[in-house]
Amino acid sequence: MTQRTNVVVIGGGQAGLAAGYHLRRLGIEFVVLDAQPAPGGAWQHAWDSLRLFSPAAYSSLPGRLMPAQEGQTCPDAAHVVAYLADYEKRHELPAQHGVFVDTVHDDGMVLRVETDSGTWRARTVVSATGTWTRPFVPAVEGRREFPGRQLHTVQYKDPSEFAGQRVVGVGGGNPGAQIAADLTGHAQVTWPTQRPPRYLHDDIDGRALDEGRADPGGVASLGDIVAVPPVRAARDTGLLAARPMFTRLTATGVEWADGSRQDADAVTWCTGFRPALAHLAGLRLRGVRGHIATVGTRAADDPRLHFLGYDDWTGLAATLIGVGRTAREAAREIRDLLA
Template structure:
């Protein structure tokens, strides 16, 4: 493309689509680049049984209500349909199979090169990608000798491949517990944890937790202003069954194993146990190597920004965890963040 657009949005998931909505409202010329062959970012790659923790009435993106019963928790496939319908309704310009390889600074903004061999030019960039494609797996002593299967939770789809296996899940967050409870129906499953799992009740006094956090303003409080002191939590949202199932030992939880051997794990007391599969539900790390060349990242590859505004003029972010509030990076939170960023991007273009 020889045309110089006002903005290139990198990422066609919820953050990219919400950004597109607000860019279109401003009348800006833009294009959304999506890595995969589908709209929806990471959602098509999540495990089959995944549900939102926020009910439908608190899960809408700007301009379009999430369909269905207001108090139901949308399933993964419902979210995928919603994102596709969102793109169609607002006629957002999006090109698939466009994984960004490199970003350079040009005389009139940025030059974006993709692995498909295409080149795009824009005055500004909104990076709206997540970190799903850079899963983190810790290095465990002895793992090179382990003859079983080591996978990340990003590779998990459903319990069937693990039927009748001995499975250990490393982690204590929402994904670890959800997958563990599901696997315990067909396998002997244990959660290996550094600290005991903590739960937060999904419903309080007859209302979903999101009703209360929205009511008191917690959902939109600007925690980014607190910097390193911003609160974080690994507590598991429990709509009802998870705490009970863990208490019943389905799955059970044990202190993290110390190492691996050929057939399995070695627990802290020195006991060896044969294991078929270990699943690391250990999160993700930043995945923005294409921004390294314009000095937009710190030494660990994390974006240098304040509330989504990069240290590099003309570069912005939407969809970062904790970017501006507790809700940032969630389906319900990307809209306000996108509106904030597009407003500042628009002002930058008018300078």
């Protein structure tokens, strides 16, 4: 069965919902196709202790303030899931869950979106699939030699399963710091980072990043890590102390450039993600190193295609509050194109 609409939004997380909100406000017909079986995007798969790096009031999508979570300054992932589900319902966004988009093809005047439950033909497509399904692990020497457990951020849930173990937690960003802090008190933690960790000032608590406020060096120069309470506590008590990145994994643990070694039972790779764009391969838009050239959120070589929710690639669409402005601009461009 083939269905038709003006816009297909692929992905029902925060970016897809923000796009839907602005498309609805502009009176544009659209549908949101989401592979997740329920609302909430990737947040429903996050580790148990994950916290936003800003208060609820600074973590809202357009048109609906996130309510505060009782007893928490920075809400946890479950609170975000509930908020996104409520947001989708309140704004009556036409989201279809449990629909996996296989490929998008160019059919001349329209884009053909093939899914596991049928075909859609649309004049434009917003790709908002995010990065969670494409975890990145660097090609470190000895990875196959190390017999212990190795897991990425996406596989981590709770520190109790590492009780009494020696864990090497790799990664100097927010996930690396939060998971390393989460493990302290349960495991012996070694925290290697590619460069010395850079904390935002403790008083900032992530609002600068979420609001897109930048100092003269840009948003990234504000710092990589927001000292949410668990991270701050582990840091201030000396339990969260970074070491330089090791050079290789061994049969017993890790080894540094100077020959020093550390035994380990497990390695957590908090080493980031790549954009999940396999569904767009049929459009043949990728250039050098698989990168798709963009102008703002729009594909440079196909104005019918927009991207939202891929870290800072096409705007501050990886944060809840940041995606609202980016989605608004994308919706306006789509309106102009359809006109």
